[in-house]
Amino acid sequence: MQRRITRPLGAIALAAVSAVALVGCGSGFSSESATGSSTTLTNDSTDGxxxxxxxxxxxxxxxxxxxxxxxxxxxxxxxxxxxxxxxxxxxxxxxxxxxxxxxxxxxxxxxxxxxxxxxxxxxxxxxxxxxxxxxxxxxxxxxxxxxxxxxxxxxTLQLFINTDYWKASGLTDADYPTTWEELQDVATKLTTDDHVGLTFSAEYARVGAFMVQAGGNLMNADSTEATANTDANVTALTEVKSLLNSGSVKYAADLGAGWGGEAFGNGDAAMAIEGNWLVGSLSADYPDLGYKVVELPAGPVGQGTLQxxxxxxxxxxxxxxxxxxxxxxxxxxxxxxxxxxxxxxxxxxxxxxxxxxxxxxxxxxxxxxxxEYAAGVPTAKGASDVVSDFNSKLESLATGDPAAILAQTQKNLEAALSE
Amino acid sequence: MTMHLRASHRAGGSRRAGSGLRHGESLAGWMFITPMVVILGLFLVIPVGMALWVSFSDWGGRGSPFSSGVEFVGLNNYADVLTGGGLAQQDFGTSLRNNLWYVLLVVPLQTALALGLAAMVNKRVLHGRGFFRTAYYFPSVTSTVAITVLWMFLFSASGSINKVLSWVGINGPNWFNDPDGVLHTVLGWLGISNGPAWMENADFLGVSLWDWISGPSFAMFALILMAVFTTSGTFMLLFIAALQNLSPEVDEAATMDGANAWQKFWKVTLPQLKPTLFTVVTLGIIGCWQVFDQIYTGTQGGPGKTTVTPAYLSYSTAFNNQQWGRGAAISFVLFVIIVVLTIVLRWAFRERPLPRRQRRYYESLVAKKKEAQR
The missing domain is CATH 3.40.190.10 (Periplasmic binding protein-like II)
Known part of the structure; x- marks a missing residue:
């Protein structure tokens, strides 16, 4: 009987010893240095x-x-x-x-x-x-x-234009879209059986540009206040929804591409809303593609993009x-x-x-x-979760209700802020 | 080894307790298992203990979870996930929904396929058995990452799978980019695109009942096929081992009694495989609830969060969002789910006495036999 008791005790003792050893082996594992803004900086360059x-x-x-x-x-x-x-x-x-x-x-x-x-x-x-x-x-x-x-x-995001498709549709330098109506117009003209007029990914990081153009964004500039359910944002998503339903604009995923840049590079879309990172991958993967970058069209409130x-x-x-x-x-x-x-x-x-x-x-x-006119993405704690939830709803925007999507996002952002 | 131990155990009965030989043996035993105890303790027991503490604390991810600044917050982290009503609960509910469909489809399919394959390659008449065994086992030894990449190509919108489907006139879905549930899609064909009000309005873990029955998304469905493809080989091996252990006499006796192949399989072979079946189903369920690498390397939870699983959610909550307590809480809820399911499974697979009707039937047979012998 005695032996039975000592065995588990031995195992516990062993575990305890190894626990101490484990905690002991990390240097500075439990050391607490000053948090927040310390005025004097540490200056020990021995370890580089x-x-x-x-x-x-x-x-x-x-x-x-x-x-x-x-x-x-x-x-x-x-x-x-x-x-x-x-x-x-x-x-x-x-x-x-x-x-x-x-x-x-x-x-x-x-x-x-x-x-x-x-x-x-x-x-x-x-x-x-x-x-x-x-x-x-x-x-x-x-x-x-x-x-x-x-x-x-x-x-920042701007508008990539496939110059071959542009010319083939009879468009000239004077036709670069400067308003949402013109964007819709050229997208329709550029659409053929072979490719659509415009593409972008179904995510806030692209669609958000429309929100900024309408004078909105998910949060204010300091990310201290949720502004998702404003009329400006509803206007923006309604515009994106009508673009998607027009048939001349498709999400990159619906063109079989992982992102807008891929769809644009493959020639499946004549225009894409993408950032300057696409320039490098276009020259690496699609060196023969002729393209031009112009500023995104202005919305009801003015020019806008995301950075x-x-x-x-x-x-x-x-x-x-x-x-x-x-x-x-x-x-x-x-x-x-x-x-x-x-x-x-x-x-x-x-x-x-x-x-x-x-x-x-x-x-x-x-x-x-x-x-000049770019807005940042929300940086509040927990906001990235809300944005990924928002992204998942944008995927079905074509059949969804913009106001309802934004109301839910507003609720989630407010919850994140109050945490 | 076992023989030796058993022998010495029997001998020990007649010897005085605590004799020199036995003591030496137990010391040697301890020495043999010490490396494993240390390794398990260091890399499993202690980390699990630390994670359990983290799940009850407000540790933010900096420095030791046992340092003075870390507070005990009781069940707060668990409450956020289970009853919070916010995005955290909704994400957890979604991940459970996704994983539940994954389990419901993968476990039966892989078990049935593994058993079928094993029964086939175990037949003596089959030519090139070795080749088939190797071929079926091959996906199991290939790394998940490699197969995930292969799967992404096969199931891309313009990939091979959709090409093949197009030959028979089916316009294939955009697999890894389609967040629609398979069941919802089928209901949509029947003209049901919205659920009844009671299903839309009632929700469990922040996900409406209508969304619970959405079925796996097409992306998840592709992952389900992949899991069946990769794991069937491993379980086939278990079934082959069990099949080869069965005595041919029982099989012959059944043949003599006039059972056909179908009856023999269901009434004779399968009941004998029950312990193996239990192992396979249990391992399958545990593995399915822990699915992570396909998600991490393949879909990252998308499209539309339909491939987020509790294991991946736990990881992303902790590492990407710095909500370490919540991430740990999710993993412990997952642990409880797995343990409960395993217990339920043990209960379901327990050795049962024969149902009364069958017992009477057998008893009458035995009585007849005895009478005949007389």
């Missing part, structure tokens, strides 16, 4: 810096590696670039273990989650070039009134925050951003680089012009 990036191509990796190596050579601080296979998962693991990467790419819709649990260093106000960033980008990376991280670059951006996050648990900030200042300088731009087609996040970029990319001016 780790830069974690989610790279879209070898060209991007090489460009970032070169820029970081240049900084390393001039500052004398060791810095290594790691390419993540799943950025958000690797970031989460780093933050949980207490030993995260020092500098990393961060998408604007993940900012709130990491900022609210204290993982991020709010260093934006300490940057010497902070006034040079576009103000809409700064508000995308502001959480709870604090400017967290420096925008790395940005992209997407990443920032250079710095972790609160970094041992060398001071050098990390210095590195980010260098990576967001005009020279580095122009180098990134020529390597992988992004647009510089600072206004002082705008003229140089336009001069170097005369065909893509429309994207940078969009910065």
């Amino acid at each position: 810096l780790t830069v974690l990036i989610g790279s879209s191509s070898d060209a991007e990796t090489a460009a970032v590696q070169k820029a970081v190596a240049d900084w390393s050579a001039s500052s004398g601080v060791k810095a290594t670039v790691q390419v993540a296979s799943d950025l958000s998962q690797q970031l989460s693991q780093g933050f949980a273990s207490g030993d995260p990467a020092d500098v990393f790419y961060l998408q604007s819709d993940y900012l709130a989650g990491y900022a609210s649990n204290g993982s991020l260093l709010a260093y934006g106000d300490q940057l010497s070039n902070k006034d040079d960033f576009y103000s809409t980008l700064v508000s995308s990376f502001t959480y709870d009134g604090q400017f967290y991280c420096a925008p790395k670059d940005f992209s 997407f951006t990443n920032c250079w996050g710095i972790s609160q648990d970094s041992a060398d925050q001071a050098d990390a900030v210095a590195l980010v200042e260098k990576l967001t300088s005009t020279d580095d951003q122009m180098a990134f731009s020529s390597a992988f087609g992004v647009m510089p996040s600072i206004q002082s680089a705008a003229d140089q970029w336009k001069a170097e990319n005369p065909d893509l001016v429309a994207f940078l012009d969009g910065a």
Whole structure:
């Protein structure tokens, strides 16, 4: 009988010992450093810096590696670039273990989650070039009134036009659509048995452009208030619905493509609403396709588009925050951003680089012009869940009720905000 | 090994308890299992314990879940998912709906197919048995990721499957981009596009009853076919092993008694396979409720959230949305579902005494036999 009792006890003791050992082996596993905005930055450069990036191509990796190596050579601080296979998962693991990467790419819709649990260093106000960033980008990376991280670059949506189809339909440069009516008109003219007039993905990240053109958006500019159920948004979705039902506009998925760019590249659509990332993949995958980029038509309230951006996050648990900030200042300088731009087609996040970029990319001016009237995507905590729910409803917009979809989204956003 | 243990156990009865030999043996036993206990403890028991704590805490994903700033929040995380009424509950309800249809279709189909294949390749008359066994088992040893990619190509809107369907005049669906439920689509052909009011208005876990009976979406249906394709081979192997263990005498006796092949299979072979059937169905149900890799590498939950499963939802809630407590709570609810289903299954597959009518029949047979012997 005695033996029976001691055996489980032994097993429990063993488990307890290994638990202690497990907790003990992570360095700084339970160390609590100051949260939020600390005024003095850590400055221990013995281990060097780790830069974690989610790279879209070898060209991007090489460009970032070169820029970081240049900084390393001039500052004398060791810095290594790691390419993540799943950025958000690797970031989460780093933050949980207490030993995260020092500098990393961060998408604007993940900012709130990491900022609210204290993982991020709010260093934006300490940057010497902070006034040079576009103000809409700064508000995308502001959480709870604090400017967290420096925008790395940005992209906007505009209208891609297949020039061969355009000419074949007898349209000229004078016919580029500037209003919703004209968009509908040219889409109808461009539609043949072989391809449709216009395509885009069934998601907020494309359809949202119509909402901005109508004067709405899912949330206000600071992402502090839900504005999904406004009349402007209903007008926008009603317009998209009527476009879809006209037969000359189809979602990319309905053309058998994973996204609008693919449908456009395959020649299944004469026009597509996409961002500047498509330029790179068109030249790589569809080098013979003739196309032109023009600004999206204006809606009832005016011109509008969506912008997407990443920032250079710095972790609160970094041992060398001071050098990390210095590195980010260098990576967001005009020279580095122009180098990134020529390597992988992004647009510089600072206004002082705008003229140089336009001069170097005369065909893509429309994207940078969009910065004037672009709106950001919601960045409130939990908003990305609501947006993905909204996306799932947009898929059946052609038969759905715009007002009902928006009312549900409004309810979900309000719930997320009150959490 | 077993023989030896049994022998020593019997011998131990006559020996004084706690004798030297037995003590040495148990020490050796402990030494042999220590590596496994340590590995299991380190990588399974402790992480599961930590996750259980996280599911009751407000841990935000930074630093240790046991650090001072992390508060105990009771059942809040579970309440968000099960009774919250918000998007979290609705997403969980949707994921359960999706996974339920997945289980309902995959488990019977894969079990039946595996049994059918096993019965076929177990026939001695079949030429090239080895080839067929290898061919059917092959999908099981290929990585899920590779097969998922293959499936995405096969089931694309202009892919091979739709091409084949077009030969027989069927305009195939846009598989991986079609969020419509299969059952809803069929009802739509019959002119029923909206459910009755009582089904539209009543909801369970934030999903209306009408949406619960939507059936799997076409995207999920493609994944269901894939699961059946990949796992049938593994279970076929289990059935083959069981079939080869059956004594041919019973089969012969049935033949002598005049049973035809169909009767032999259903009344003689299948009842003998009951333990294997239990294993296959249980493993199938557990595997189906844990489906994750196809979703993660293939659809990421889309289209229209119709391929979100609780396992994937738990992952995305924790890693993408930093709602670690909620993510852990989802995984523990899933754990409870699996355990309950397994218990129900054990109950359903329990050894039952014969129903009274059959028992009387057999008893009368035995009595007749005895009389004849007299």
